[in-house]
Amino acid sequence: MTGTAEAVTFWILGSLSVLSALGLLFARKAVHAALGVAFTMAILGIFYIGQGAPFLGVVQMFVYSGAVMMLFLFVVMLIGVDSSDSLVETLKGQRWLTLLLSLGLGALLIGMIGRITVTGTPNLNAINASPGNISAMAEVIFGKYVWVFEITSALLITAALGAMVLAHRERMGEKPNQREWARRRFQRGEFVSGLPAPGVYARHNAVDTPALLPDGTPTELSVSRTLQARDQVARPGLFSAAEHDPHQEIEEGSAR
Amino acid sequence: MTVLTALAAAEPYVPRDNPIADFSDTPWWLSLVKALLIFVYLLLSTLLVIWFERRVIGRMQQRPGPNRTGPFGLLQTLADGVKLALKEDLTPKNADKVVFILAPAFFGAMAFVSFGIIPLGPEVSLFGHRTPLQLTDVPVSVLLMLAVAGVGAYGVVLAGWSSGSTYPLLGGLRSSAQIVSYEIAMGLSLVAVFLYSGSMSTSQIVANQRDIWHIIPLVVSFVIYVITMVGETNRLPFDLAEGEGELTGGFHTEYSSLKFAMFFLAEYVNMFTVAALATTVFLGGWQAPPGIAAINDGMFNEGWWGLLWFTIKLWMFMFFFVWLRGALPRTRYDQFMHFGWKFLIPVTIVWVVAIAFLQAANNGFLGDRAVNIFGAERRLASLIVIGVLALLVLAATWIWEGRQVKRAEARAVVVPPEIDPFAGGYPVPPLPGQRLRESAGESQADSSKAVIHG
Numbered sequence: 240m241t242g243t244a245e246a247v248t249f250w251i252l253g254s255l256s257v258l259s260a261l262g263l264l265f266a267r268k269a270v271h272a273a274l275g276v277a278f279t280m281a282i283l284g285i286f287y288i289g290q291g292a293p294f295l296g297v298v299q300m301f302v303y304s305g306a307v308m309m310l311f312l313f314v315v316m317l318i319g320v321d322s323s324d325s326l327v328e329t330l331k332g333q334r335w336l337t338l339l340l341s342l343g344l345g346a347l348l349i350g351m352i353g354r355i356t357v358t359g360t361p362n363l364n365a366i367n368a369s370p371g372n373i374s375a376m377a378e379v380i381f382g383k384y385v386w387v388f389e390i391t392s393a394l395l396i397t398a399a400l401g402a403m404v405l406a407h408r409e410r411m412g413e414k415p416n417q418r419e420w421a422r423r424r425f426q427r428g429e430f431v432s433g434l435p436a437p438g439v440y441a442r443h444n445a446v447d448t449p450a451l452l453p454d455g456t457p458t459e460l461s462v463s464r465t466l467q468a469r470d471q472v473a474r475p476g477l478f479s480a481a482e483h484d485p486h487q488e489i490e491e492g493s494a495r
Numbered sequence: 496m497t498v499l500t501a502l503a504a505a506e507p508y509v510p511r512d513n514p515i516a517d518f519s520d521t522p523w524w525l526s527l528v529k530a531l532l533i534f535v536y537l538l539l540s541t542l543l544v545i546w547f548e549r550r551v552i553g554r555m556q557q558r559p560g561p562n563r564t565g566p567f568g569l570l571q572t573l574a575d576g577v578k579l580a581l582k583e584d585l586t587p588k589n590a591d592k593v594v595f596i597l598a599p600a601f602f603g604a605m606a607f608v609s610f611g612i613i614p615l616g617p618e619v620s621l622f623g624h625r626t627p628l629q630l631t632d633v634p635v636s637v638l639l640m641l642a643v644a645g646v647g648a649y650g651v652v653l654a655g656w657s658s659g660s661t662y663p664l665l666g667g668l669r670s671s672a673q674i675v676s677y678e679i680a681m682g683l684s685l686v687a688v689f690l691y692s693g694s695m696s697t698s699q700i701v702a703n704q705r706d707i708w709h710i711i712p713l714v715v716s717f718v719i720y721v722i723t724m725v726g727e728t729n730r731l732p733f734d735l736a737e738g739e740g741e742l743t744g745g746f747h748t749e750y751s752s753l754k755f756a757m758f759f760l761a762e763y764v765n766m767f768t769v770a771a772l773a774t775t776v777f778l779g780g781w782q783a784p785p786g787i788a789a790i791n792d793g794m795f796n797e798g799w800w801g802l803l804w805f806t807i808k809l810w811m812f813m814f815f816f817v818w819l820r821g822a823l824p825r826t827r828y829d830q831f832m833h834f835g836w837k838f839l840i841p842v843t844i845v846w847v848v849a850i851a852f853l854q855a856a857n858n859g860f861l862g863d864r865a866v867n868i869f870g871a872e873r874r875l876a877s878l879i880v881i882g883v884l885a886l887l888v889l890a891a892t893w894i895w896e897g898r899q900v901k902r903a904e905a906r907a908v909v910v911p912p913e914i915d916p917f918a919g920g921y922p923v924p925p926l927p928g929q930r931l932r933e934s935a936g937e938s939q940a941d942s943s944k945a946v947i948h949g
Contacts, residue, residue, distance in 0.1 A: 270656060274594075274649075274653075293634055293635045294634070294635050297635045297638045298638070298642075300642045300645075300646060301638065304642075305646050305648070305675075306645065306675060309645075309649070309671055312649075312652060316652075316664065316667075316668065371512025371513050372634050372635075373695065374512050
């Protein structure tokens with residue numbers, strides 16, 4: 240039967256893990272949802288340790304919370320997924336399939352829990368004493384289920400290779416290096432010393448501020464094409480307006 | 496025949512999963528006391544190591560370093576800490592408030608967890624109980640430490656993301672990429688230790704080094720571990736996550752006051768943790784150095800003496816960290832990743848396979864035949880494996896050297912022939928690739944001319 244310490248751990252961590260699992264469903268930001276998953280996985284790991292399976296618990300934390308969720312977080316942070324993304328199913332019938340599989344998982348869980356209720360609570364104490372948790376695990380992984388594990392790993396490697404092949408892009412020509420660019424500029428004979436740098440240095444040196452030519456007109460060449468396409472280029476008019484009324488700017492600055 | 500059976504029986508394979516440290520006489524309150532002691536030990540060490548680092552770096556750069564606050568400037572860190580705590584605590588407008596506050600707390604907490612599995616000494620008498628000088632030990636202690644380090648990376652990533660600005664985000668991503676990729680090499684280098692000592696529990700690993708420290712048989716693992724531990728703690732030359740020149744401080748750019756202090760503290764505690772693991776796994780942990788261990792029937796290997804040896808070994812690593820910082824510039828990010836993935840990981844995998852074969856041979860999985868060499872019985876299989884490994888290493892170095900020679904040849908500058916500039920009767924400048932012949936008299940004449948012209 241469960242001891243007091245185990246019951247206390249279960250009720251505290253169990254409710255926390257349910258909360259964080261709910262967080263996955265209801266969090267507004269994708270990063271918060273990912274954090275919820277990572278936390279749930281870490282708590283699962285603690286449960287495994289509490290049940291006398293330290294190896295499994297630590298690997299669960301190490302691999303799932305530490306590595307897999309970290310990669311998820313990477314993607315979410317870099318791409319910035321948010322709720323405005325389309326909810327159209329890309330794979331047809333995906334939802335029904337998910338429902339079916341979830342029901343199957345539920346049935347399996349009920350079956351297992353039912354069996355334990357009938358046969359009594361199993362525990363790992365005897366195996367942990369001799370030959371030891373890790374040795375017993377090793378015997379199962381490299382003995383009884385060796386083929387299952389080998390085939391799974393082959394599957395994973397195939398998946399990784401497939402992803403690499405899909406994401407691979409063949410370059411048509413050699414990527415020009417610095418030397419090559421310099422040579423090209425000299426061949427063309429224009430902008431021999433490179434394009435003008437952005438920034439009106441007396442007031443700003445941001446990349447969105449175009450450089451001014453000697454006659455005071457801004458030059459488009461000094462600002463990145465991406466910023467121009469996004470219409471994020473600062474107009475020099477802004478700065479000349481500020482110049483006429485410096486007090487205004489000082490007040491703004493102190494209010495900030 | 497009897498000798499053979501005796502040898503086969505001499506090393507039967509015994510699983511050593513479970514820790515050797517005996518916690519049966521440790522009540523729960525004593526564990527709490529030990530946790531507190533570890534916390535205090537780490538805090539004091541951090542206070543001391545920051546002063547130590549600044550002094551040693553100062554010496555290396557031929558200046559005194561902090562020497563005004565307290566004797567030898569020892570209280571400088573304390574003063575700095577108070578100053579840091581009294582600074583204004585800023586939270587950027589774009590920050591994700593909850594995560595912004597949670598990240599440093601989480602990072603700080605995770606830094607202290609790993610030290611719980613490090614054996615600081617043998618069994619001692621504490622408040623009337625015999626207890627090992629170690630908070631706890633599990634069959635997977637070392638793995639647990641790696642897992643905690645991996646989970647601790649969340650602190651860095653989340654700090655970077657929640658700051659809501661570009662440099663911290665880039666710093667956070669860099670740092671997590673760094674930690675994840677260097678942890679692979681680190682874990683693999685430790686796998687060789689697990690294979691060799693037959694256990695992942697720290698107390699078992701220390702016990703296994705009674706005769707010979709692991710640094711000698713597992714020197715490759717040691718070197719790789721030391722490299723990766725620098726990468727793992729974001730220290731120079733691998734402090735790309737902070738990279739002041741590129742990222743204005745990296746993931747903690749937006750942090751100030753106590754939250755920043757948390758990161759600062761955690762980084763130093765992490766240094767102590769990885770160094771402590773290196774000490775435990777490769778340098779015999781709390782055991783006395785070979786000469787001293789033999790004095791008076793192992794007197795110095797008992798009781799509280801262990802803490803002394805452990806601390807000395809720990810501080811050797813601290814000095815190494817500081818020395819690295821004083822000696823090396825920061826590596827470039829792509830070189831760093833290249834080094835980790837294309838050099839460290841393959842080398843470690845090969846090393847682990849080699850150790851696996853050696854251990855299999857020693858444990859008699861590859862046959863039991865023995866031969867007599869120099870009066871000692873050796874397993875034939877072990878000798879064969881060692882021979883094959885030696886051959887492989889020889890072949891690899893031979894190929895590598897051949898490549899180096901070829902590369903050097905390709906790089907060698909072809910020295911063009913010298914020409915006489917006055918061959919045609921009047922001086923001509925050399926064509927590209929040609930060199931002028933210079934005689935002593937002429938060059939003197941040239942320099943005097945130059946002086947007159949100048």
